Amino acid sequence: MKQITNKEYEEWQKYKEEKAKGHILMPDTLRFICAANDYDPTKIGQHFLEVLPKVCPPEEEHKLRL
Numbered sequence: 001m002k003q004i005t006n007k008e009y010e011e012w013q014k015y016k017e018e019k020a021k022g023h024i025l026m027p028d029t030l031r032f033i034c035a036a037n038d039y040d041p042t043k044i045g046q047h048f049l050e051v052l053p054k055v056c057p058p059e060e061e062h063k064l065r066l
Contacts, residue, residue, distance in 0.1 A: 023055060 004012075018024050037043035 015024070033047060034044055037047055
């Protein structure tokens, strides 16, 4: 039987928490967002830029820029 490390287990726990909060995008969600923005890359990008501050706290947003 395969064993996982403590770090892998912690990462799995974080993933489950994020999924429970709705922070994990599923394929159907992405399709919905794209369709709602008429499959226009500019509109889709603008949507995500508007949603980003609501999803990521400011300190996490700073990490994303690095």
